[in-house]
Amino acid sequence: MVSIDEVARHAGVSTATVSRALSGRGNVSAPTRARVEAAASHLGYVVSASASSLASGRMRNVGVLVPFLDRWFFSTVLSGIASALMRRGYDITLYNLTSDRAERRQVFETFLRRQRVDGIVAISIELDDAETTLLRGLGLPVIAIGGPNPHLTTLTVDDSAVARLATEHLLSLGHRDIAHIGANPEFDIDFHVPTQRRLGFEHALRDAGLAPQASLYEPADFTIEGGFRAAKQLLGTPGVRPTAIFAASDEMAIGAILAARELGYRVPDDLSIVGIDGHELGEFFRLTTVDQFPLGQGERAAEALVSDLETTDATPVPHEPGQLPYELIVRGSTARHLG
C-alpha cells in the first residue's frame, strides 16, 4: 500500500503538507495542493482509515442500529442513510440488534465501544433503560428515528397525527364503523409507534363523536400475514360489520385487502382500507395511505448527524423532534360509504 511519505516525496513537500492538502484542514497554497493531489491520484493513494483515525480521533464512520434488516420499512430507511452518508464520504457500520439479549449486550458493551464510529443512527429501536444508559455513556452523538425516546435526540413523524389523518380520511368519506388493525391495547404499551397510532385513531373517532368499539379491534404484528388474519377475523365474526378498516401499517393493509378479496368483499365498494407508511407496493395495490417517506427519513437523520459531527461549535445543532413530513395519498382502496 502506498503511504503518505511516497506522496510527499513525489510532490516535493512534507507529509504534513500532504495531510493538510488532502484533508482540507489548514492552509495550503493552490499550486502546492494541486501538486499533492496530482501525486496522490497518480500513485493511487488513499488515506489509511486506522492511521488517520488514531491520529485525529475522527473515524469518518457512523454506526447504524437496526432491529430488522429484512423488513421493508427498515431497509428503506437504511437505504436513505447509506446514500446520504456515502455522499458525505462516511462509511457505515451496521449493527443488527436482534431480540437475543446477550447479543444485544455485546453490541452495546463491545462493538460500539471499539471507537470505530463517530456517531450513531438508531432506527426504531426499542431500548431498555440499561441500553439507553450504555448508549449515552458512549459519549457519541446519537440520532434516533421513529418511536420517540425521551433520552435521545429523535427524528420522528407525529405518529398520532398520522393515524388521525388516516382515520379522518375514512370519517370524511362517511364511515362510522371503522375497525382497527394494529397495536394490541393490552400488550403493546411499550411499543411507541403502534400505540401512538392507535391513540391517534381513537382521537379522531372521538373528535367525530364516535366511541371506539372493542369488537372492532384486532391486533396484528405489522406483517402482510398478520393483517390478513386480522381482517379475516374482523370480517368473518358475526356482529357489527365494519365498513372500513384502519391498518396501522401498509403491510397489514395489504394483507387486509387480500383477505377482503378472498371473502368476496370488493375494495373499496364494500369495504374501505387505509394504511400507513408509503410502502413500495402501495401503488400496485392501489392502497390509500399516509406516506411518511422513510427514504427521506434516513437521509435526514444521516445529514443531521453529519452536521453535528462537523460542527465545531461546542453546542450541537438542536434538532427539534417530531417534525418529519407526512402526506395522505389517496388511491383506490377507499371510497364513500353511502349508509
Place this chain on the structure above:
Amino acid sequence: MVSIDEVARHAGVSTATVSRALSGRGNVSAPTRARVEAAASHLGYVVSASASSLASGRMRNVGVLVPFLDRWFFSTVLSGIASALMRRGYDITLYNLTSDRAERRQVFETFLRRQRVDGIVAISIELDDAETTLLRGLGLPVIAIGGPNPHLTTLTVDDSAVARLATEHLLSLGHRDIAHIGANPEFDIDFHVPTQRRLGFEHALRDAGLAPQASLYEPADFTIEGGFRAAKQLLGTPGVRPTAIFAASDEMAIGAILAARELGYRVPDDLSIVGIDGHELGEFFRLTTVDQFPLGQGERAAEALVSDLETTDATPVPHEPGQLPYELIVRGSTARHLG
C-alpha cells in the same frame, strides 16, 4: 476512554501482557489472564479498533457490497451475513452499490481502499471488468454470492439446475404449455442469474421433448409488479394458453398469482405457478417454489470469509463454487394438469 495502560497498571502487568491476554495470541498464564480480564471488565476497557488495526494490520471488519438494500433477497442474505459476522466478533461495513457509475467508482477507488476491511462479501453484484480488476487489486479475500463471476471465488446455487428442478416439477404434473416469466432473452445476456434460470428452464423442456415457444416468454424485472404485468400479458393474449407458469423469482410468481386471480383463473386448478427463491411470503401465498435458503447463503459466505481470514496457512481454503443447497418446496400453487 480508558486505555491499555490503565488496565496494565490495575492488573500489575505490562501492556504487552494485557494485549496478549485479551487477544488470545501468545501465551499468558491462567492467573494472569484472569487478573487482566478482571481489570479490563472492571474498567470497562475495550480495545481501540484503530490503534489495534494500525499496529496489527487486522481490522476485524468486513465489507459487504450490495446492489439493493430494499429487496427481500438481498436484505435476507445481508441478515445472514450480519449474524454470522457478529458471532465471530467482526464488524460489518456496508457499501450500497447503486447504478450510478460515479458513485460506484467512488466505492472501489476510495471507500474500499481506506484499509478498513479485512475482506469483502459481494452479494449478486454484476461487476464490469474495470470493477473486477479494482476489486482484485485490493489484495483482499473476496467472496461473491450468486451469479458466478469467473474472476472471483463464488458461492452460488446452480441456478440452471434450480430452474430445471422447478420446471421438471411442472412437467411431472403433466404440464406441456409452460410459460416463462423472467429474463429477457435478448437483453439480459449479461445478467447471469436470470439467464441461467432461463437456460435451465429450456433444458428441462428439451429433455422432455418439448420445444420452447416464443409466445410463452414474457420478460419481467423480478418484482411482484413485474410478475403481475407479465402474467396478465401471458394470460390475456389470444393464442396458446399456458397451463402453467414458471417464474424465475418468487416475487414474480406472487405477482402472477395475483394476476391470475384477477383474471378469474383459479390457482392451481386452472393454472399452476412455480417460483424460485424461498421468499418469506411463499407460505402465505401457498407458493410452490425452489428454496435457495438465502439466509444460509449469507451465513456460509461470511463464515467462509472469516475462515479464510483466520487461516494462517499461506494457501487459503479453496471453496468449491456452486455447491449451495436448494430444495423443491411443494405447496398449493401447482397441481396436475389433466389434459
Place this chain on the structure above:
DNA sequence: CTGAAAGCGCTAACAT
C-alpha cells in the same frame, strides 16, 4: 504557507 517532530493506543519482535 510549510516543515519538524511528537504523539495517537496498540501489537509484535526480541529479550529475559
Place this chain on the structure above:
DNA sequence: ATGTTAGCGCTTTCAG
C-alpha cells in the same frame, strides 16, 4: 510467561 521497545501511518502543535 512476561517485559521492553520500536514501530504502525497519519495528524497536529509548534516554529519559522
